Amino acid sequence: MNGLVFASALSYKLQKPLVFQVSKQPERGLRGFLAPGTKVIVVDDVSETGISIKSAVQSVRIAGGVVEHALTLIDRLENAAKLLKGEGVQLNSFTTIKELEGSLKDKMAISEEEEKAIESSL
Numbered sequence: 001m002n003g004l005v006f007a008s009a010l011s012y013k014l015q016k017p018l019v020f021q022v023s024k025q026p027e028r029g030l031r032g033f034l035a036p037g038t039k040v041i042v043v044d045d046v047s048e049t050g051i052s053i054k055s056a057v058q059s060v061r062i063a064g065g066v067v068e069h070a071l072t073l074i075d076r077l078e079n080a081a082k083l084l085k086g087e088g089v090q091l092n093s094f095t096t097i098k099e100l101e102g103s104l105k106d107k108m109a110i111s112e113e114e115e116k117a118i119e120s121s122l
Contacts, residue, residue, distance in 0.1 A: 006045050017033065019034050030060065036064030037064065038064070040060045040066065040067050041071055042069075042070040046074045046076060047072040047075045047078075047080035049078050053070050053084060057087055057089055070091050073093065074094070074095055074100065076096075076121075077096055077122055097122065098122065
């Protein structure tokens with residue numbers, strides 16, 4: 001899964017337009033219609049360092065959109081929230097890698113070795 005799949009489903013469910021960023025050359029840039037002053041929520045599947053979300057925020061703002069919030073399914077707790085806060089954007093997530101680890105541990109769905117691997121990545 002990637003952020004576009006999640007954003008598409010959210011856009012469809014909420015009956016809101018979808019604008020997405022293409023980050024590969026030579027098609028780099030926003031796709032879709034964005035009226036100046038439109039409020040936009042940047043959506044991604046996983047937040048890590050926040051660099052890709054920040055790039056999307058900047059692209060939307062250059063196109064005239066207003067971004068105050070970003071949404072991810074999973075925050076890997078790699079300082080994306082801090083980076084985005086510096087851009088005036090609040091990062092929201094459905095869960096964090098730490099919460100997922102706890103749930104998997106409680107349900108005995110991960111081994112001790114896997115748990116240590118997750119811990120070492122935080």
